[in-house]
Amino acid sequence: MPTDSPQPAFVLVRPQMGENIGAAARAMWNFGLDRMRLVAPRDGWPNPKSVAMASGAGRLLDEATLHGDLADAVGDCSYVFATTARQRGLTKPVFSPERAMALAAEKIAAGEKVAVLFGPERAGLENEDVARANAIISVPVNPEFASLNLAQCVLLTAYEWRRQVSEVQHEVTEMGRADWASTLEVEKLSEHYEERLQQAGFFFPPEKAENMKINLRNLWSRMRLTRADVQMLHGVMRQMVRWKERGD
Incomplete structure (x- = not known):
């Protein structure tokens, strides 16, 4: 059964290859979309070639609705987007995928039904569509090579839909089994290094020593250290001191 999540219907208009229908289904399901409508597929429906390309998204193909013409496919929708890379000579608002899906999200949240049209692989949607x-x-896209594969276009649009309806983490650090070091732990590390470097005569000449210490402390605070990092750096300094003492 389709999910209950409010979402646009993706309408593939006269798709030619079953493989591309399957790839489009996979792209939709990657981003949580499962409302596919098919308008007059060239090779008929169902198409066994689509199943292999769906790669785990076969449920979308089973639940896809088949329509004889575009009017029937979007008859229940109050707002329809058409994807195209070519100038059409038609007076219509033109949106980027990001803005279009933001608008789609607004309309769907208000209770409207929205559809997105994708044209056949050879030449895309006709002006009548x-x-x-x-x-x-x-x-x-690159104006010198504007043609997008059907599944690629579906994926781009589905990705932008996902961005609008779920919180996307634009940057994250995988911590593994580590925890970030606390400010106190970094302070103790800084004191350890400062003490040992002082003993080694590193802070020289005397008139530059204070500024050198500030720069060193700034280095520690600028580095995002884990507790494991801190322990390792303590160990490095302890081992260097032992090595020096053995050398004496």
């Missing part, structure tokens, strides 16, 4: 849409989604 685009004319049925309320707005265009245009991907900022």
Whole structure:
């Protein structure tokens, strides 16, 4: 059964290859989308070639609805986007995928039904298809090579939908089994190094010593150290001192 999450319907208009339908299903499910509608697939439906490419997203293919024409596929929707990379000579708002999916999220949250149209692989949507849409989604691609694979276009749009409806961590550090060192632990490390370097005569000449110590403390605070890092650096200094004492 489809998930209960509010989402747009992705409508593949006259898709040609079963493999691309399967790849589009996989791309949709990567980002939590499972409402696929198919309009007059060239090779009929169901298509066994789509199953292998779906790679775990076969449920979407089982639940995809089949429609004879575009009017039937989007008849229950109040807002429709058409994806295209070509100028169409039609007066319509044109959105980036990011802005389009933000608008889709707003409309769906308000109770509307939204669809996104994707054209056949050979030449994309026809002007007659685009004319049925309320707005265009245009991907900022290389103008000298603007053609996108069907599944690629689906993936780009699905990714932007996911960004709008879930919190995306734009940067994260994998900690493994480590914990960040506390300020006190870093302070003790700094004191340990400062003490040993003082004994070694590192802070020279005397008039520069205070500034050198400040720079060293700034180095420790600028580095994001784990507790394991701190323990290792303590061990490095202790071993260096032992080595020096053995050498004496």
